[in-house]
Every structure is written in C-alpha cells, then in structure tokens.
Amino acid sequence: MLEQIEDRLNEVPEDLRQGPVIFAAAALVGPFVLVLLAAVAGPSLSSPLMTLAAVVFVGAVVGFALTTFRRFRVQKAETMRLAAARSRRRTDRRPSASRIRRTGAASTADATDQRRAS
Numbered sequence: 001m002l003e004q005i006e007d008r009l010n011e012v013p014e015d016l017r018q019g020p021v022i023f024a025a026a027a028l029v030g031p032f033v034l035v036l037l038a039a040v041a042g043p044s045l046s047s048p049l050m051t052l053a054a055v056v057f058v059g060a061v062v063g064f065a066l067t068t069f070r071r072f073r074v075q076k077a078e079t080m081r082l083a084a085a086r087s088r089r090r091t092d093r094r095p096s097a098s099r100i101r102r103t104g105a106a107s108t109a110d111a112t113d114q115r116r117a118s
Contacts, residue, residue: 019067027060 009017031053038049 018071020064020071023060023064023067027057027064030060031057 034049034053034056038046038053041049
C-alpha cells in the first residue's frame with residue numbers, strides 16, 4: 001500500500017509537491033471543509049469550527065508566506081553564486097591589463113631591436 005501511495009505521489013508534477021503549493025492548497029481547502037462541517041454540525045458546534053477554520057486559514061497563509069520567502073532567499077543565493085562563478089570564469093579567460101602592457105612593451109622592444117639590427 002505504501003508503494004501505491006509513492007507511485008501516485010510520483011505521478012504528481014514536482015512543482016505541485018513544493019511547500020508553498022501545499023500551504024496554498026491548505027489555505028483554500030482546509031477552511032472550506034471546516035465551514036462545511038460547521039454548517040452540518042449545527043449552531044452549538046459551528047462557532048468553534050468557524051474559529052478553527054480561521055486559525056487553519058491564517059496558519060496556512062503564514063506558512064505559505066514563510067516557505068515562499070525562504071525559497072526566494074535560497075534561489076537568490078544560488079543566482080548570486082552562479083553569477084560570481086560566471087564572472088570569475090570570464091575574468092580568468094580575459095588577459096589582465098598588466099599582462100597586456102608587458103606583452104605590448106616586449107613586442108615594441110622586439111620591433112625596435114629588429115629595426116636597429118637591420
């Protein structure tokens with residue numbers, strides 16, 4: 001039975017299994033189910049169920065906000081790391097200004113020596 005559940009979870013796209021999506025679904029579905037239960041339960045139990053629905057909604061919205069913020073920070077850090085690596089590779093490929101000057105000075109000196117020799 002556990003394998004069947006895993007197989008069904010693997011059929012769900014990866015984007016839908018992320019934390020923010022689960023919290024957003026809980027924010028929508030959880031309070032709706034609790035409000036339906038409150039309507040069926042009658043007036044004596046409806047007030048606590050409505051309060052519970054509000055708490056579930058607020059908790060799910062806060063969880064959605066926190067997981068989205070954390071995910072954003074991780075994604076931003078990864079983007080900055082990749083940009084730094086790309087920049088480092090780019091500067092490693094480019095010759096530095098001091099190497100260009102030395103090479104240019106050497107080639108100018110070689111050209112001057114060749115003119116003098118002839």
